[in-house]
Amino acid sequence: MPDRPTSRDVARLARVSRTTVSLVLNNVPDVHISPETRQRVLEAARQLNYYPDASARRLVSGKTSTIALVWHRGPDQMYRDAFLPGLLQGATRAARRYGYYILFRPIEPDEPDDAWVELARGRHTDGLILSGPRSDDTALLDLHREGFPLVLHGQLPGADIPSVDVDNEQGAMTAVRHLLALGHRRIGMITNAPLAYTASRQRLEGYRRALEEAGLPFDADRVRYGNFDEESGRQAMESLLSLEERPTAVFIASDMVAIGALRALREHGLRAPEDMAIVGFDDIATARYLTPALTTVHVPAFGLGWGAAELLIRIIEGDLPNETQVRLETQLVVRESCGAHVR
Amino acid sequence: MPDRPTSRDVARLARVSRTTVSLVLNNVPDVHISPETRQRVLEAARQLNYYPDASARRLVSGKTSTIALVWHRGPDQMYRDAFLPGLLQGATRAARRYGYYILFRPIEPDEPDDAWVELARGRHTDGLILSGPRSDDTALLDLHREGFPLVLHGQLPGADIPSVDVDNEQGAMTAVRHLLALGHRRIGMITNAPLAYTASRQRLEGYRRALEEAGLPFDADRVRYGNFDEESGRQAMESLLSLEERPTAVFIASDMVAIGALRALREHGLRAPEDMAIVGFDDIATARYLTPALTTVHVPAFGLGWGAAELLIRIIEGDLPNETQVRLETQLVVRESCGAHVR
DNA sequence: ACGTGTTACTGACACGTGTTAGTATACACC
DNA sequence: GGTGTATACTAACACGTGTCAGTAACACGT
Incomplete structure (x- = not known):
């Protein structure tokens, strides 16, 4: 694998400083760069097929642009699997829209219940969606108290942690x-x-x-x-x-x-x-x-996923909505087993 | 949110250098640290509830410890959703076993087919599982030629890209x-x-x-x-x-x-x-x-997910198996519609 | 001629970690 | 008593980026 180009390479090729490259490629507002230079940088980046290194960017910006979906497996596993495709699609669509990635992390029954904590404490993600939370999870309450962005899928009576669920x-x-x-x-x-x-x-x-x-x-x-x-x-x-x-x-x-x-x-x-x-x-x-x-x-599995991701991202970005307990409406689907159509 | 502790804080508390902290916590072999110091470091880390910063670690090690599952949505969306839970569980279980995380990235029909390329070029992941690949994808062939670890779920006739599929x-x-x-x-x-x-x-x-x-x-x-x-x-x-x-x-x-x-x-x-x-x-x-x-x-959806992740991780770690085209066996499930039970 | 402001950039630091090369001390060996 | 070696550590660099503070050149008004 040939060496990946860095912003330094782009800078060299465009005959400008690395700073200028960063300013141009990130479209930083209120900064004066001549159109010619701007063009030269863009051209150099294109020519080298330059993509900024995600890890470096994360480190310096302090943002991972990632949210994790933590999926507790338990006795209700088969039941919950039925909603996984919809929920995941909703969450990823919303995440995508705001520029976030989704890390999927199932917790198997043989793992400790708080195996997901390292995702938060180790700065793997900017926030977490927890599906199938347990109320005896003190690590959960600790993180919430410290202000780490969390959204529950499902409810936890007694705690005021933001949550998304069906009514x-x-x-x-x-x-x-x-x-x-x-x-x-x-x-x-x-x-x-x-x-x-x-x-x-x-x-x-x-x-x-x-x-x-x-x-x-x-x-x-x-x-x-x-x-x-x-x-x-x-x-x-x-x-x-x-x-x-x-x-x-x-x-x-x-x-x-x-x-x-x-x-x-x-x-x-x-x-x-x-x-x-x-x-x-x-x-x-x-x-x-x-x-x-x-x-x-x-x-509405899709809506639950979308709602959870959107709420979480708002919390991450400090744009707190006044209602953090989201309840989605259900809808009755009339088919045959109720007998509505036989009479 | 109070400031996260860094390895420097741990070092200070344990009265050692940051290097020693790193050596102890990562259990680096063939290095001589006295049992007392070792203990002091572990105790300090525990006391501060220290978790190493994932971004910094990624940057310096050059490893993201993440693989992405790229999920193309198309006309067969509903069909493929049926396998998502099993596949995802298989992939995450295998990934977990080898210490990798899973990034889930669906490509919606309105996105460009190669929207996933930045995951590879921007070093978001160490490798990719591509589900539902298109053969006209030149970006795919380019990456493979450059040696970027890839595994397909499904087959692409003509290319020798590693793949996992059912027979x-x-x-x-x-x-x-x-x-x-x-x-x-x-x-x-x-x-x-x-x-x-x-x-x-x-x-x-x-x-x-x-x-x-x-x-x-x-x-x-x-x-x-x-x-x-x-x-x-x-x-x-x-x-x-x-x-x-x-x-x-x-x-x-x-x-x-x-x-x-x-x-x-x-x-x-x-x-x-x-x-x-x-x-x-x-x-x-x-x-x-x-x-x-x-x-x-x-x-066997689980097996496909597991197989794809395992094969990919082997490729990432340079432990190339001699057969990179994996075909899993199916199994006939006899129920009623075939009439085997009526006669 | 001189201060002021604008334009177009650049140098240097910081993010938090893993790791290599190196140092100081203690110990063993002939 | 000198040489070699194992032990127990540390200083310093590197990873690749975003960004703040700074600078040189130039235009403009009086």
């Missing part, structure tokens, strides 16, 4: 309202995950509020708990089917879990939506291709 | 052999994409060879061309159904295309596998949840 409660309410509007009165629910997860509590709360709004009692007997995967949905539905008074509709707060629930129905010779109406949550790629096609609450 | 031809042969073993003799094919794509040609060739092997003639009348998406599959199947002698089985070289084809069958009141056996290719996440569950050729 889970509203989403769940929309789903249940839809079932109510279709005439259902015995509506069950299967959560997406145990209630230790904030999103689970919020979706459950949305279900409760929608019932309340319709003047229906909340009955804990009609609620089962999913655990991210298909199998948990199958078991939960099994359990609901053994009730004396079976619900006529079930809101399932995760599409993956709903897939298992639908399988349980089939195994019992029951059909959706005729025997039981189903509404899911997430709108994973598979949802539209299921039989019956799953009515579900769409989560 | 498309073998995969297709396995699929068609399976249909042959089930007794089918009139087997059609729908390609995954136009023949301008290398993978399409290879999968078609696998189909042809499997027929030949069984002593059956290749009949171009039974071949239709998909174009990545569902709709192209629907149309292709429509066309096959209008044949006088309908095939009894169809090998569809892309699951997304197969989804459209299955829809066409349903629209005609036909059932798979009873009226027509189907085998797909890719094993996207949705495949197992379709009705009927799609028999398909599994593409």
Whole structure:
């Protein structure tokens, strides 16, 4: 590999100082350089195919122009993978727009939870997007207190760290309202995950509020708990089917879990939506291709990624928005499993 | 934000020179430092919570310890997104293992095709994985000629650039052999994409060879061309159904295309596998949840990512393997759509 | 003729680290 | 007692850039 040209080489070729090269190539405003010289520098740079060295630039400017997306893998791995392409595309598009690069850093289950800290402390990045944060992470709180730019994807109750998430409660309410509007009165629910997860509590709360709004009692007997995967949905539905008074509709707060629930129905010779109406949550790629096609609450993965990156970059550049807790709206996607189209 | 500690601060606190700090913290071999001093330095670093500055380190060492994954978006965007989580996880895991970071850089359709070149020329990364390369990319050939470490995901016929890909031809042969073993003799094919794509040609060739092997003639009348998406599959199947002698089985070289084809069958009141056996290719996440569950050729996305990263890192570190064209094996996943379980 | 301001540049420092060449001391060997 | 060698460190350079302070040349108004 031949030696890379440096700004010194460009300067030599254009017969100016290195300073002038820097001033011209960076288009520094309010500086007087004659058009001829300017032209000579540009020509020399072109001729040598000169690209400034990123490391040197980072060092002297103190800016890495990089943000990291930290992706915690855990029991919800498969669930979260469904949003990765959209989220990543949103984040990279926003980053690109503001001149930032994206460093992708998954944290595997066998790594310490704070393995990402070196990215911040070692100045690898100007800021971090943390997806799937844990509240017991003291390193996280420390960094935030020191003023290091952070944005969470998901929520951490109790801390005022900037975050981007979907409005889970509203989403769940929309789903249940839809079932109510279709005439259902015995509506069950299967959560997406145990209630230790904030999103689970919020979706459950949305279900409760929608019932309340319709003047229906909340009955804990009609609620089962999913655990991210298909199998948990199958078991939960099994359990609901053994009730004396079976619900006529079930809101399932995760599409993956709903897939298992639908399988349980089939195994019992029951059909959706005729025997039981189903509404899911997430709108994973598979949802539209299921039989019956799953009515579900769409989560805007691209928007979450974009929002997180944009918020983070604003914080980095000191342009603090007055609202740092961003909640995106969901959208109900009506397909077949709710029965809206059969009547 | 309080001033970050530097190695000078650590040196001062431990009452040694900055050199000694560097030697101790980097565990430089064959250097004599007394155990007491060593301990003092480590303690000082711990106390100050010192992390070395990544930019400075990069500049002086000439190594970025970063590899970029360049992700071309194009007409096949949806198709390729299906593999992103697996590929990315494989690549990051391998990178991590060797101490590298991953920079993710999608190239949007509205960007110039060689927008990624600055990553190499500007020394942002030590090497690149290019996914979805275009053969008309002269910048690519230039960089390769200059010895810049590159690995392609996918193939570029004619150039000897290191690459990692799936063995498309073998995969297709396995699929068609399976249909042959089930007794089918009139087997059609729908390609995954136009023949301008290398993978399409290879999968078609696998189909042809499997027929030949069984002593059956290749009949171009039974071949239709998909174009990545569902709709192209629907149309292709429509066309096959209008044949006088309908095939009894169809090998569809892309699951997304197969989804459209299955829809066409349903629209005609036909059932798979009873009226027509189907085998797909890719094993996207949705495949197992379709009705009927799609028999398909599994593409090891994780392995592709891992393989690409590992190969690239070896090249970067000058440890050239003798085979730089890596072809991973596929695996046939037998589900319902092929009819293997009904007989 | 003289001060003032503008134009067009340049010299030198700083960023924080890894590393090479070198120094001072202690110790062993004949 | 001198020579050689291992030990335990350090001073100084280099990486390639952005930028501040400074300088020389020249125009302009009085």
